[in-house]
Amino acid sequence: MYSMNPIEEIRGQFPALGQSVWGKPLVYLDNGATSQKPQCVIDLVNRMHCGANANVHRAMHKLSDDATALYEGAREKVREFINAPARENIIFTSGTTASVNLVASSFCRKFLGEGDEIIISGDSHHSNIVPWQMACQAAGASIKVIPVLENGMWDMEAFRGLLGSRVKIIAVEHISNVLGIVNPIKEVIDLAHAQGIPVLVDGAQGIVHCKVDVQELDCDFYAFSGHKIYAATGSGVLYGKQQLLEQMPPYMGGGDMVDTVTFEKTTYAPLPLKFEAGTPNFIAQASLAPALEFAQGLREGEIARVIEEQECAIVEYLRSALQEIEGCTIYGLPPEDGYAAGLDAGLARTAELGASGELGEPARFGEPGSKIPLFSFNIQGCFPSDLAQLLDKMGVAVRTGLMCCEPLMTRFGVTSMVRVSFLPYNTLDEAKYFIASLKRAVRMLR
Numbered sequence: 306m307y308s309m310n311p312i313e314e315i316r317g318q319f320p321a322l323g324q325s326v327w328g329k330p331l332v333y334l335d336n337g338a339t340s341q342k343p344q345c346v347i348d349l350v351n352r353m354h355c356g357a358n359a360n361v362h363r364a365m366h367k368l369s370d371d372a373t374a375l376y377e378g379a380r381e382k383v384r385e386f387i388n389a390p391a392r393e394n395i396i397f398t399s400g401t402t403a404s405v406n407l408v409a410s411s412f413c414r415k416f417l418g419e420g421d422e423i424i425i426s427g428d429s430h431h432s433n434i435v436p437w438q439m440a441c442q443a444a445g446a447s448i449k450v451i452p453v454l455e456n457g458m459w460d461m462e463a464f465r466g467l468l469g470s471r472v473k474i475i476a477v478e479h480i481s482n483v484l485g486i487v488n489p490i491k492e493v494i495d496l497a498h499a500q501g502i503p504v505l506v507d508g509a510q511g512i513v514h515c516k517v518d519v520q521e522l523d524c525d526f527y528a529f530s531g532h533k534i535y536a537a538t539g540s541g542v543l544y545g546k547q548q549l550l551e552q553m554p555p556y557m558g559g560g561d562m563v564d565t566v567t568f569e570k571t572t573y574a575p576l577p578l579k580f581e582a583g584t585p586n587f588i589a590q591a592s593l594a595p596a597l598e599f600a601q602g603l604r605e606g607e608i609a610r611v612i613e614e615q616e617c618a619i620v621e622y623l624r625s626a627l628q629e630i631e632g633c634t635i636y637g638l639p640p641e642d643g644y645a646a647g648l649d650a651g652l653a654r655t656a657e658l659g660a661s662g663e664l665g666e667p668a669r670f671g672e673p674g675s676k677i678p679l680f681s682f683n684i685q686g687c688f689p690s691d692l693a694q695l696l697d698k699m700g701v702a703v704r705t706g707l708m709c710c711e712p713l714m715t716r717f718g719v720t721s722m723v724r725v726s727f728l729p730y731n732t733l734d735e736a737k738y739f740i741a742s743l744k745r746a747v748r749m750l751r
């Protein structure tokens with residue numbers, strides 16, 4: 306299917322990647338914040354705005370039927386992508402933030418009481434901190450935090466010590482948007498379940514870089530945003546186990562989430578609509594279908610091997626190139642042996658599959674302890690915001706600031722970092738151009 310340069314073919318499907326900024330070809334390395342959109346997603350959004358633009362689930366006319374079919378079709382695609390048992394498990398939200406807020410509000414109203422505890426991971430994004438704080442304030446409960454080690458990995462010994470009968474839910478990052486390490490979420494889930502505690506996984510970054518099978522993981526909730534995995538902005542997902550979702554009260558009230566309404570009393574619609582009050586962003590949600598189809602295509606067959614090799618090459622290159630820059634601190638480098646073992650296991654598995662002619666899902670997608678192509682760093686004597694501005698003028702888009710992870714910044718004693726994050730459409734040449742531009746920027750600032 307792919308010719309000589311499959312990565313170029315992939316890039317060709319993303320119109321935004323072909324542009325210049327400040328007269329330089331764009332090198333977009335802010336994928337952790339949001340991904341660019343492939344033509345198939347752009348086409349679907351245009352097609353719906355031009356044609357199947359009518360409110361879903363409500364009307365007895367063709368346009369509404371078409372929009373509903375696309376909306377519900379996307380739900381089925383999400384179900385298949387994460388291997389959820391049924392459509393009832395898939396709640397559409399506006400993104401990870403909305404998904405976590407839904408659980409923090411609804412689950413905690415039902416199950417959290419005074420003196421109870423919630424465990425979150427120390428690398429949490431603000432959207433996996435603040436909603437739980439709000440729930441704890443309402444219930445008189447408190448938050449406990451899994452400490453992050455100097456190398457960016459979780460202190461699992463400390464985590465075991467936090468478990469106990471007062472813990473009502475655990476909410477952890479699959480992959481931190483700052484540290485870029487695949488966390489041992491399966492181990493956390495197993496330890497939690499041994500004590501009957503449900504686990505929510507913030508998969509905003511995880512869904513992009515790992516194969517996620519919610520039944521295999523056995524997580525109770527998995528939250529992610531569509532816009533980080535090629536879909537239109539405003540799309541998001543909350544996966545939940547049905548028996549938990551059934552017990553939880555609705556989050557918001559309004560149209561579409563009801564069965565019958567009187568002024569005295571309302572009965573609610575069955576799952577998943579019970580949690581989808583009001584007009585959803587149905588065009589964005591529908592775009593999850595082509596987006597996940599596209600993502601799936603990158604994880605299968607020969608192209609998956611090419612992408613995996615390239616990602617490993619980028620990770621290796623950046624790790625050593627950044628470390629060679631004087632005064633550079635990288636945040637989130639797993640120990641050499643664990644890290645290498647993670648990569649080696651993935652590569653060995655790919656080679657094995659390649660040799661047997663059965664190319665499938667590369668093992669590296671999801672290997673705990675492995676580093677994804679996302680690096681956060683600081684360089685002595687250079688303000689991150691100055692570096693970002695100079696890099697921008699050279700065509701390189703990077704992220705700086707607190708990255709919505711202020712407690713993690715505090716943990717590392719800084720108030721800002723620079724982050725570069727790659728997707729399969731980014732090349733090793735772009736990584737090299739970024740390093741050359743960074744060195745130039747450092748020379749200008751020192």
Ligand code: PLP
Pocket residue numbers: 337338399400401402403430432433478480481482507509510530
């Ligand atoms: N969690 C993580 C790890 C993230 O990286 C992000 C976004 O950067 C979020 C949560 C919040 O996602 P959204 O803003 O799409 O709701």
